[in-house]
Amino acid sequence: MGKGGRKLENGDSKVIPWSEIETHNNRNDSWVVILGRVYNVTNFMKKHPGGARLLGSYAGQDATDVWTGMHNDKDFVGKFMKPLYIGDAEQRDTIELENDFRELRKHVEDSDLLRVNPMFYILHLVSILAFEVAGYLILSRLGISWFPYITAATCFLISQAQAGWLQHDFGHLSVFNSRRLNHIAHHLIIGHLKGASSHWWNFRHFLHHAKPNIIKIDPDVKTANLFLLGEVMPKLFGTKKRGMMPYQYQHVYFFLLSPLLLPTYFVFENLFFVVKRRDYVDLFFTASFFFKLFSLLGPILGGWGTFWFFMFVRFFESYWFVWCTQMSHIPNEVDFDHAKDWFRLQLDSTCNVNPSWFNDWFSGHLNYQIEHHLFPTMPRHNFGKIAPLVISLAKKHGVKYSCKSLPTAFADILRSLEHSGEIWYNAYYEGLDS
Structure with a gap:
C-alpha cells in the first residue's frame, strides 16, 4: 500500500x-x-x-x-x-481524566448546554446599538463642551467594549446553528461595529484556544519584544543574555503600554493582515466602520476631531480589553508544548473570576474563562450551569481550578509580571535562579 x-x-x-x-x-x-x-x-x-x-x-x-x-x-x-x-x-490506553472529560462533553451535548437563548443576544445587541446612538445624540444635541464630550465618549466606550465581547461569541460559532450565519454576523459585528478583520481575529484567537500560553504557538504570549511571561521564558532569555527591554520594570510600564494595544498595534496589524491577504471582504467591512464614524461625527467634531475622539475611546477600551483578557492567562503557567491532555492544558493556563452581575457584564462572561476554553462553542449564558461539574472533575483528578475576585485577578497580572521580570534580571545579571 x-x-x-x-x-x-x-x-x-x-x-x-x-x-x-x-x-x-x-x-x-x-x-x-x-x-x-x-x-x-x-x-x-x-x-x-x-x-x-x-x-x-x-x-x-x-x-x-x-x-x-x-x-x-x-x-x-x-x-x-x-x-x-x-x-x-x-x-x-487513554488516561482516566480524558475519558471523564469526554463523558462531561457528552453531558453538555445531551443537556442542550450548547443551545442558545436568542433573547440574550437580541437584548445584548440592542443595548450596544442603544449606547452608540446615545453617544451620537449627546454630541449632536448638547454640543462638544467637556461634559457632553466625556458622556458621549463613555457611551461609545461601553458600546465598543460590549461589541467586542459580542463579536467573540459569533467568532466562536456559539450563537447560530448555521456556520454561515455566524460568519456573516461576525463580519458585521467585528467589521462594521468594530472596524477590524474577521479573518485576522479567527487566525489569531483560535490558535490561542488550541494551545493557550504555549511558547512559540499562542500569539498572546509572543510578547518578548515588550514582556516576558511566566517562569520559563524569562530564565531562558536571561541565561542567554537576551532581551531588549528592562523587564524588571515590566509590571510598571504595563500600565503605560496596555492602553495603546487597540488604537495603535492592533489597527496596524489588522491593516497589514487584510492588505497582505488581499482580503477585500474584511477590508470593505472595516472601511464601512470608518465611513460611518466620520460621516456621523465629522459634521460635529470635524475630521481631526473625529479621529482624536476615536483614539480617546479606543485608549480606554484598550485598558478594558487588556485587563479583562489578560487577568485569566498572564498569572498562569506559560511553557513550551508538552502535549498535555485538553482538560489539564486549559486549567493550567487559565483561571476564572468570581461570577456576579457586574463581572459577567464587564468581562463578557470571560470571567468563566475555564469553561469557555473547555467548551469554546458554548453560549456564554450557559457557563454558570456547567461550572460546578468542571470544578468537580478538577477536584477528582487533583487539577487546580483557580477562581479569584476581580481586584485579585487584576493585581495578579502585575505580581506575575514583576515575578517574571525578577527571574530575567537574576538570570541575566547575576546568573541566579529565582
Missing part, C-alpha cells in the same frame, strides 16, 4: 503506530489523530478556515478534544476530512 493509501490488501484499515505518527510533526509533513483516525493534513493546512498554524500546533498529536471542542458542525467538517484519512491510530 502506498503512503497515502487507506486499506491493506485484505481490506482492513491500516494501523499506524504512534511512534510513526509522532514523527510527522512539522509544517511540511503533518499528521493529526482525531477520534482514533489518522489524517495527513499537510496539503490541507493552508485551506483550513482556522489557519495553517492551528492545525500545525497539533501535528503528530491527538487532536480529538480540540477538534470536538471547536467544531459544532461535525458532519459538515467530516466531509473535508475523508480525503485526508490514511489509517487508524494504534490503540493506546
Whole structure:
C-alpha cells in the first residue's frame, strides 16, 4: 500500500503506530489523530478556515478534544476530512481524566448546554446599538463642551467594549446553528461595529484556544519584544543574555503600554493582515466602520476631531480589553508544548473570576474563562450551569481550578509580571535562579 493509501490488501484499515505518527510533526509533513483516525493534513493546512498554524500546533498529536471542542458542525467538517484519512491510530490506553472529560462533553451535548437563548443576544445587541446612538445624540444635541464630550465618549466606550465581547461569541460559532450565519454576523459585528478583520481575529484567537500560553504557538504570549511571561521564558532569555527591554520594570510600564494595544498595534496589524491577504471582504467591512464614524461625527467634531475622539475611546477600551483578557492567562503557567491532555492544558493556563452581575457584564462572561476554553462553542449564558461539574472533575483528578475576585485577578497580572521580570534580571545579571 502506498503512503497515502487507506486499506491493506485484505481490506482492513491500516494501523499506524504512534511512534510513526509522532514523527510527522512539522509544517511540511503533518499528521493529526482525531477520534482514533489518522489524517495527513499537510496539503490541507493552508485551506483550513482556522489557519495553517492551528492545525500545525497539533501535528503528530491527538487532536480529538480540540477538534470536538471547536467544531459544532461535525458532519459538515467530516466531509473535508475523508480525503485526508490514511489509517487508524494504534490503540493506546487513554488516561482516566480524558475519558471523564469526554463523558462531561457528552453531558453538555445531551443537556442542550450548547443551545442558545436568542433573547440574550437580541437584548445584548440592542443595548450596544442603544449606547452608540446615545453617544451620537449627546454630541449632536448638547454640543462638544467637556461634559457632553466625556458622556458621549463613555457611551461609545461601553458600546465598543460590549461589541467586542459580542463579536467573540459569533467568532466562536456559539450563537447560530448555521456556520454561515455566524460568519456573516461576525463580519458585521467585528467589521462594521468594530472596524477590524474577521479573518485576522479567527487566525489569531483560535490558535490561542488550541494551545493557550504555549511558547512559540499562542500569539498572546509572543510578547518578548515588550514582556516576558511566566517562569520559563524569562530564565531562558536571561541565561542567554537576551532581551531588549528592562523587564524588571515590566509590571510598571504595563500600565503605560496596555492602553495603546487597540488604537495603535492592533489597527496596524489588522491593516497589514487584510492588505497582505488581499482580503477585500474584511477590508470593505472595516472601511464601512470608518465611513460611518466620520460621516456621523465629522459634521460635529470635524475630521481631526473625529479621529482624536476615536483614539480617546479606543485608549480606554484598550485598558478594558487588556485587563479583562489578560487577568485569566498572564498569572498562569506559560511553557513550551508538552502535549498535555485538553482538560489539564486549559486549567493550567487559565483561571476564572468570581461570577456576579457586574463581572459577567464587564468581562463578557470571560470571567468563566475555564469553561469557555473547555467548551469554546458554548453560549456564554450557559457557563454558570456547567461550572460546578468542571470544578468537580478538577477536584477528582487533583487539577487546580483557580477562581479569584476581580481586584485579585487584576493585581495578579502585575505580581506575575514583576515575578517574571525578577527571574530575567537574576538570570541575566547575576546568573541566579529565582
